[in-house]
Amino acid sequence: MVKVICEDGVRHWRMVLEGFEGNGEECSHRNVVEEEYLRRKWLTTRLFLERRSVSWSIEFGAHRNGSPEIHDMIADYIYSESPEVDMAKVSYHFVRGKDPKKFALTLVNFMGKCYPGEDDLAVARAVLMYLSLGNLRDANVLMDEMKKQVQFREIDFPRSELMQLINYLLKTLQRDALPLFNMLRQRYKSSIDREPMFHELFDEVANKFYGVQRKNSMPGMFGDFFKMMSGE
Template identity: 55%
Template sequence: MELRKNQQLEKLEKRVQDGNYYEAQQMYKTINSRYMAAKKYAESIDLLQSGAVMQLKHGQVTCGTELGVLLIDTYNTAKVPCDTISIDRIRAIFNEFPRASNFSQEKVDIAADSKATEKTITAKTHVEGCMAFLKAALKWSIEAGGPHRGAPELHDMLADYVWTQSPVPEMYKASQYFVRGSHPETFAKAVVQWMHQCYPGEADLVVARAVLLYLSLGNLRDANLLWDAVKQSLSDSSKEFPDTPLMHFIRFLLSTLERDALPLFRILRQKYKPSIDRDPTFDEYMDEIGERFYGLQRRNGGMQGMLSDFIKMFATDS
């Protein structure tokens, strides 16, 4: 039986190698339907992982994404737990999504082009496919016993691909995943890159937004790690860290949240109101931070902006 299964996979892989992508895709789906009907979930998982990897190796992102999502559907049907083995299968597929070398350095040139180039369209297709696959995986991880925000490893994968492969900077989109992942130092590298790509005079807004996102989730540790890593990175490259009232506020806020200092929190918010008001979302972040760290009741009404969307991300995206 094992020999027959291996021979079957070899035939399918040969069709892909010969360029018969659509024919192979239909065969993968037909065989998978038979496995699912017979409740042969292990065979289905092996087939779909192999097929997704093979299609992606040959640049067939639409086909690879479809098989990857079918793999997640099988995880759900078979009630596969969120563990190292199941995550590693997802990672094996993720690793085969196409990557443009030095793409992050080319973002500015591509964005400046008034006409949508073929390269831009291709890159957007790749990002959309990878996001569709990993978002399905995130939803499965939540329902399969993983963390309530989804497996951090999957957030790390999403953040990495959106950051490095999007044809134009996707700061907010990538940040959603960075802050739910487990690598604040990598997030800091993205923040430094975005500081160089933003409008003049807004580099401090990029840093503040990243720190406040962590704090809005109650994650003071990673907020501090990111803050220190950004400062260190700029120092190593002989670049100056922004010396603005907003950066002074963030530094004082990080220190204040280390202790039970609600009066100081309120004083900081009042004193640095002009800096906080530079971005309409910052006031909403501060409401969330006050609730998480000091139990303050959130104010009714007000703007339902990006933070609300961020907090509700899994109610919509997943």
């Protein structure tokens, strides 16, 4: 059933693209700026993929959050085709997929393109998103695969206090160690402060692994994003 849904989604997705391409000449006659045309084309395709394909897989599939195969497909498409890559959105779909090794390759590729200081944020966000879903296994697979890939490509893995925190966190969550978890949050608060979303993710990790009641979500884009991620 999932295969049928995926094939149907891809077929409709291609029709959307072809429709935009067919209107390209008309747009040029109307003096529409090329960048705006490409932006609208991308946004429409992305909205279709996210809403239509995932909703189909939720309705007909066995997974509450939608088909992992479709999430992997959307993540790959957003990363490869988006004019401006939104790694938070890419991560949102990959952590709902089932291919952490592919996610690791994507992150390593992103590390070679991003601005200085964005690489460790992207890695930490990915790991914390896995953990916020209670998925310690794939969080470890992601980190292990990334370290293999950077060694193979002879590039540097991010080194920062944030990466130290992530490494300690993965080890801490393997045992019943809530006091140590809280100590890490306090010790590395300045690193966590680098991205507001991290505080909410840590709250959810504490809830998933130690039963700590989650605090009220933060207002604004990060709170809304986390609500969408947690399925509320």
